[in-house]
Amino acid sequence: MIITDWPNAVAHIDADYFFANCELARKPELRGKPVMVLGKLGSCILAKTPEAKQAGITTAMPLWDAKKACPKGIYIHGDFRYYTILSRYLMSLLGEWSPVLEIYSVDEAFMDLKGLRGLYRMPYNRIADRIREEIKNRIGITVSVGVSVNKTLAKVACELNKPDGTTMVPGRAISDFLSTIPVGDIPGIGRSRSELLFKYGIKSAQQLAETSQNLIQRWFGKTGVLLWRELRGETSFPIQKDSPPPKSIARTSSFDKPHTNLQVVHGMATYHLERAIEALYRHHLLVKEFALYLREKSFMTYGLKHRFESPTNDFYELVKALSKTIKNMPSNRIWRSTGVILSHLSPSCGQQLNLFEDPKKIECQDELNQAKLDLNKRFGRTTVRSGATLFISKKYTINKERLDLPLF
Numbered sequence: 001m002i003i004t005d006w007p008n009a010v011a012h013i014d015a016d017y018f019f020a021n022c023e024l025a026r027k028p029e030l031r032g033k034p035v036m037v038l039g040k041l042g043s044c045i046l047a048k049t050p051e052a053k054q055a056g057i058t059t060a061m062p063l064w065d066a067k068k069a070c071p072k073g074i075y076i077h078g079d080f081r082y083y084t085i086l087s088r089y090l091m092s093l094l095g096e097w098s099p100v101l102e103i104y105s106v107d108e109a110f111m112d113l114k115g116l117r118g119l120y121r122m123p124y125n126r127i128a129d130r131i132r133e134e135i136k137n138r139i140g141i142t143v144s145v146g147v148s149v150n151k152t153l154a155k156v157a158c159e160l161n162k163p164d165g166t167t168m169v170p171g172r173a174i175s176d177f178l179s180t181i182p183v184g185d186i187p188g189i190g191r192s193r194s195e196l197l198f199k200y201g202i203k204s205a206q207q208l209a210e211t212s213q214n215l216i217q218r219w220f221g222k223t224g225v226l227l228w229r230e231l232r233g234e235t236s237f238p239i240q241k242d243s244p245p246p247k248s249i250a251r252t253s254s255f256d257k258p259h260t261n262l263q264v265v266h267g268m269a270t271y272h273l274e275r276a277i278e279a280l281y282r283h284h285l286l287v288k289e290f291a292l293y294l295r296e297k298s299f300m301t302y303g304l305k306h307r308f309e310s311p312t313n314d315f316y317e318l319v320k321a322l323s324k325t326i327k328n329m330p331s332n333r334i335w336r337s338t339g340v341i342l343s344h345l346s347p348s349c350g351q352q353l354n355l356f357e358d359p360k361k362i363e364c365q366d367e368l369n370q371a372k373l374d375l376n377k378r379f380g381r382t383t384v385r386s387g388a389t390l391f392i393s394k395k396y397t398i399n400k401e402r403l404d405l406p407l408f
């Protein structure tokens with residue numbers, strides 16, 4: 001265990017009930033009321049104000065149940081373009097406070113505070129409070145801040161004084177702090193892990209931090225040991241200024257209502273494939289394994305896989321793989337959702353050419369793919385698209401100005 005207060009100082013900043021908070025920012029007259037934001041299809045609750053929570057509303061609750069629990073609530077269809085703009089504004093404000101910022105999700109970030117006490121001439125808790133105040137004044141939403149010696153402890157601390165609070169956990173206070181935290185509240189310890197720990201009598205996060213390294217290694221492997229070190233005040237997960245490239249790319253969605261039409265399944269999967277390829281290009285990646293994701297009305301789920309001989313980002317090769325896997329789909333089923341998952345990704349620079357591939361052909365395909373992406377970037381993301389997508393609902397293919405924050 002460490003014995004100094006601030007060997008490092010990391011802040012975790014997390015917007016409170018973000019989507020609902022964004023709605024309050026533009027409609028202040030809704031403050032103090034039970035406000036709920038609905039998902040894209042308007043069928044379940046994505047975010048809720050504390051007043052809605054008090055009325056018994058939970059995240060992901062179906063709209064039908066929510067209306068029974070809170071008939072006088074205000075139900076708003078999610079406006080994700082607006083939330084994206086506010087998210088960018090939030091991150092740019094945070095970036096003004098510290099140049100070392102890791103954008104962790106649409107409404108969460110980690111910030112390195114080390115060295116800022118001297119710059120701003122105030123202690124870390126005051127910096128955290130000032131950040132909260134500034135976001136409230138300039139954007140109109142509340143955030144909570146946790147400050148500790150590493151990312152895991154800062155994230156756990158941040159949950160303690162929500163909404164609109166600051167929680168400080170300096171090095172010397174870690175043990176006392178962790179004694180009050182149930183082991184299941186540590187990020188990365190899911191329900192099954194907590195159940196295992198409960199069997200061994202480990203209930204608090206402090207008990208986990210005091211468990212021997214050998215046992216942690218045996219139960220949870222190397223990643224468990226990294227987390228265990230963080231609970232002991234060491235740093236296993238440094239702040240990553242540039243987020244690492246994704247390990248897989250998934251694009252999926254549910255149909256408006258379950259159905260049996262294969263052309264629509266094919267069209268929707270193609271639409272998702274085109275979006276996944278955009279992401280491949282954006283991250284300069286190649287894919288080795290493709291999977292067609294399918295879910296039946298009964299929630300039975302399938303992942304039909306195709307492995308490429310060599311890693312690729314070629315649209316035509318990927319479309320061929322999709323058509324091949326579509327043919328292997330179980331027949332006479334009612335489908336609820338579909339999409340694609342690209343995995344085994346590798347960087348596209350220095351791509352190894354297969355001995356039997358014609359380099360000129362690859363170059364031409366690459367130019368063609370790039371031209372399609374450029375046109376869509378300039379004139380709207382579905383300007384050039386596969387004919388298979390003609391069979392899907394128009395709402396997916398109406399051209400809108402594109403915001404390229406890859407968080408939604």
Ligand SMILES: [Mg+2]
Nearest residue numbers: 014015016107
């Ligand atoms: Mg949040």
